[in-house]
Amino acid sequence: MNYFVYLIATIKNDKVVSYVGYTNNIKKRLALHNTGKGAKFTRGSNWQIIYKKKYTNKKEAMSEEFKLKKNYKLRNKIKLKLNYK
Secondary structure (H helix, E strand, O other), X not given: XXXXXXXXXXXXXXXXXXXXXXXXXXXXXXXXXXXXXXOHHHOOOOOEEEEEEEEOOHHHHHHHHHHHHHOHHHHHHHHHHOOOO
16 A cells, blocks of 8 residues: 655745645545644645655655654755745
């Protein structure tokens, strides 16, 4: 089964806010975030996927999710590269 690590972003109070997660069904997961049934942090906003990467196993995806979650420089680099500021 394939897993995805993703970065979603939205604008709150004129500031870009991002969230990192992993899933095996990215479309369903984004729908959950946008309907208020995803992670508590993401409730009440309109999120867009700005980055995703596919992995072949859950362990690798979870490891990479953890790294991206903690690496704010890389997250900001991705946002800037995609002109999501």
